[in-house]
Amino acid sequence: MEVVVVDSDQIDGATRLALRTLWDRAFGDRFSDDDADHAYGGVHVLAREDDRVLGHASAVPRRIRFGDRPWLTVGYVEAVATDPERQREGIGRRTMERLQEEICSRWPVALLSTGRATGFYELLGWERWRGLSYTQAATGVVPDDEHGGLMILRQDPSAVPDLSTSVTCEDRPGDAW
Ligand SMILES: CC(C)(COP(=O)(O)OP(=O)(O)OC[C@H]1O[C@@H](n2cnc3c(N)ncnc32)[C@H](O)[C@@H]1OP(=O)(O)O)[C@@H](O)C(=O)NCCC(=O)NCCS
Numbered sequence: 001m002e003v004v005v006v007d008s009d010q011i012d013g014a015t016r017l018a019l020r021t022l023w024d025r026a027f028g029d030r031f032s033d034d035d036a037d038h039a040y041g042g043v044h045v046l047a048r049e050d051d052r053v054l055g056h057a058s059a060v061p062r063r064i065r066f067g068d069r070p071w072l073t074v075g076y077v078e079a080v081a082t083d084p085e086r087q088r089e090g091i092g093r094r095t096m097e098r099l100q101e102e103i104c105s106r107w108p109v110a111l112l113s114t115g116r117a118t119g120f121y122e123l124l125g126w127e128r129w130r131g132l133s134y135t136q137a138a139t140g141v142v143p144d145d146e147h148g149g150l151m152i153l154r155q156d157p158s159a160v161p162d163l164s165t166s167v168t169c170e171d172r173p174g175d176a177w
Contacts, residue, residue, distance in 0.1 A: 026081035034174025039079035055091040067165035077112035108159040130164040135176040
């Protein structure tokens with residue numbers, strides 16, 4: 001198995017189709033067209049064997065506001081998945097560890113939203129967000145309680161010292177977080 005790093009604009013049509021198949025297999029009905037769109041616009045890590053994509057994780061830049069501090073561009077992790085036939089073999093860990101190297105070279109912190117995989121990310125150094133979350137919509141700032149659990153990866157804790165403050169993202173089609 002090889003683990004490769006590619007920017008979104010280098011991903012060809014065949015790989016896009018293979019990724020959508022992987023996400024549909026791993027997430028089932030939970031994965032929407034908007035979720036697929038959210039995965040693009042940044043950097044991807046692919047775990048490949050022969051012509052198959054067995055694992056994926058990507059990170060895209062997003063503007064986030066922590067408390068009342070100025071908006072900060074962070075890495076936002078999307079579409080993390082391992083082929084269901086190959087889970088619990090370490091593929092997800094290898095994929096995320098490589099993505100986290102890319103994150104460290106690009107952004108001071110990263111965020112993600114997860115419903116079921118909190119323990120997986122905690123093993124990789126992620127921390128649970130403890131504060132309230134909001135979305136900056138056209139109508140103003142609205143509370144957002146739809147996502148599962150927000151998590152943060154901090155290279156330097158002073159970049160975001162307080163995990164119990166409020167956190168706000170910009171709205172987008174589909175799930176805001
Ligand atoms: C979450 C997911 C990517 C993990 O991939 P994986 O290749 O099976 O993970 P790994 O084998 O590398 O596991 C790494 C470690 O995390 C643990 N782990 C894996 N999945 C876990 C989960 N859902 N919850 C808690 N711990 C988990 C493993 O036990 C392993 O621990 P160990 O190193 O102590 O043995 C995979 O289960 C998946 O695709 N799930 C469906 C899609 C999904 O929910 N993605 C996350 C959305 S945010």
